[in-house]
Amino acid sequence: MATGVGLLIALALLIGALLARAAARLPTDDEAEVERINALLPQTQCGQCGYPGCRPYAQALLLGTAEIDQCPPGGTATARALGELLGKRKPGPLPADAPAGVAIIDESSCIGCTRCIEVCPVDAIIGAATFSHTVIAADCTGCELCIPVCPVDCIRLETGSSPLPARVPA
Amino acid sequence: MAELLLIAVGAATVNNFVLVRFLGLCPLLGTSSRLDSAAGMSLATGAVLTVTAGLSWLLDHWLLIPLDLGYLRIISFILLIAGTVQLAELVIRRRHALLHRLLGMYLPLITTNCAVLGVALLNSGSAGSLAEALATGLGAGLGFALVMLLFASLRERLDSAEVPQPFRGPAIALVTAGMMSLAFLGFTGLIRV
Structure with missing residues (x-):
């Protein structure tokens, strides 16, 4: 009985450790990152950013081909939040400051x-x-x-x- | 070597896990509406089948049998399978994000694919060697891929065919699968083990 419980626990710990190692070694999780950026966008799917919807814009943001200030519905608040999440890029003149x-x-x-x-x-x-x-x-x-x-x-x-x-x- | 080849071919055709033993029917119907997702699914399931066939043999012969823990076989095999599937999902998600979105829920569901547990349990039931267990796993994976690709191609054709109203959708898919199963019965007697 005790050996059985011990064996199962040991097996589970071993598999968990291996998975954690594999997760750390593989390239970064782009999908989760896109999801995180997408969650900040207003989901109006209006296309004013020049991309067909909010998710494609999030992908472009991750790739660095889009600027954070391309979302008029989101306005200043969204641009600021995107800048904070993506870190490196400083927000330029923000869309809400321009006459909407x-x-x-x-x-x-x-x-x-x-x-x-x-x-x-x-x-x-x-x-x-x-x-x-x-x-x-x-x-x-x-x-x-x-x-x-x-x-x-x-x-x-x-x-x-x-x-x-x-x-x-x- | 010839014997291993026979075991693999036998597992792929004569004892095909999907159409002869009727294991793993859910991904067969779930992910076979398009050829590319069927190919991705076959690849993932085949890899998981082969790896778990080997790993479960090792677990069985190195730990479970010496420690007289045969009653833990199913639960420990499931743990092993779940870990392997998780790894496969991780790799596909990080390297082929599109394929991951295509397969969706069916990828983690490889864990509950009865063919995977079936191969592991059948291997531990027979007194074969590690190489034989791996050959069975590989053969089962190839057989699964064969059926998936054939079935997905048939279903893609069926999409544009004029199917009578009452047979549209899953009905004609199941009828097709049944006919394929009859065809696979033709392999009986190909290999005498």
């Missing part, structure tokens, strides 16, 4: 097709079918994904000033 765009729907032209609602990665557009839609300015990241899908071209991007005056008809 906000999408504006011209409500008199909107036909209520809901296409822009479907593509909005941050659910910043509200409205229902055949009713006019509108953008929640505080949530809009200015990713422009809604602009090409609008069949009546009634969405435009405003940069800088508060979106409210633009919405009031002149």
Whole structure:
């Protein structure tokens, strides 16, 4: 009985030690690193960084082919967190410091097709079918994904000033 | 040497673990929808099969039998298999991240692949040498790879075939596997051991 227990414990310890040694010797775990970077990104999958989504951007960051300040939805906070995680690179001028765009729907032209609602990665557009839609300015990241899908071209991007005056008809 | 070759070929064909003994059917159905993932799975399972066949023989003959601990055979073999699979997963994850994502859950599940434990237990049941145990493991791995590659190729063709509605999906896959099993019965009598 005691030999059996001892043997199993010894076997488990031996296998554990061998695995730990193998883990230390193999090349670094890129997958886990990409996951860690990906977790810091806002997951809007908007593509404003120039990559098809957040995970590809995380991979590019790990390879060093992308800068940490390419994510407008994440803004300053994300860039700072990425800089901290990746260490070496100092954050340059950050995206949130540049004027972030906000999408504006011209409500008199909107036909209520809901296409822009479907593509909005941050659910910043509200409205229902055949009713006019509108953008929640505080949530809009200015990713422009809604602009090409609008069949009546009634969405435009405003940069800088508060979106409210633009919405009031002149 | 010729005898070892016979044992390996026998384990791969006449006593094919998947289609004749019906062990390790879960990865056969789970990872065979694409040829490249089937190839990766066969390679990983084959390596684990060979290594664990040797290691479990050593464990059995150097420790379990001298210490009269035969009743610990299954649990200690599983420990050994789990360690080997963990190592295989580690290597694939670090060196072939894409393959790791393709295989997903099926990679750690090699641990519970009955063919792996089956080979280890069958080896300890027979009074063969270490070389014979390794030959059985290698043969079983080759047999598994053979079946996986054939089956994955068939399934890739089936994807574009016009299968009657009630047979679509797993149904036709199982029917195909059954027919392959019948075909493998044709190997009976190829080798007399």
